[in-house]
Amino acid sequence: MKIRSLLLLEVLLTALLASLSFVHHPSGDIVDVAISSSDHTTLVAAVKSAGLVQTLKGKGPFTVFAPTNAAFERLPAGTVETFLKPESKPQLTRLLTYHVVPGKLDATSILKAIRKGNGQTTLTTVSGGKLTAGLSGNQVLLTDESGNLATVTTTDLKASNGIIHVIDRVVLPN
Template identity: 45%
Template structure:
């Protein structure tokens, strides 16, 4: 799937499989950022990935008092620049996210990020690329 006419947010909305992610991005106030020039690489958890979190986790995170925590979690899913799956094939990398944290990208057997597998790669958008992942990334404690 390639969408070279829509930005990352509009592509995620149109796909219909990222309602929890779009709601979280909206609650965190990151819509305008992700509609910006970029380019960005977004590792987008599917709705099934959000559903796999412990009960109440998403509801708790989107409460207004948890905006900083929600923002930190969401920024773990965004890398600066446009990184396609082929760019990491055969490599182990530890890039910094746009939030400043480091994540581990393993391209030696498919692609995974901090253990979450990329299930759909290289959804090109006007301001970057989306890779669908099967889990929500959480900060390392």
């Protein structure tokens, strides 16, 4: 009976670990954490194409709003392919740095800023653009400069040089 219980526990733990999209590496940087996620292969390819790997491996700290592969798939057909072309590197860099905010903003600090701002707070991105964070029920929503909404689906994935929050849409600068 004890062996069956241990086997069942092992199966459950294996299933739980397999269901996690991120493998948490407390000593890993932002790039290492993103690479460990099967849900962020498009983001990782874009970061490499834009030449931002060394920047995001830097000291930071950074807060990254990381769109999933499904978020990139929601863009119009051909958008990702166009952005990954060498001649599109400046636009890709601007798009990606629009998803990064200087500093380490965990979910608690973002919620505190939203409450202090009477329901919303403006975040200035590394690209110089603005994202507005607000609440809809219990969910944090980001509004980009064009009025598009992204929902924060996972918070506080810690890295050695910052923090990652997963979002369900690609946010777009003006």
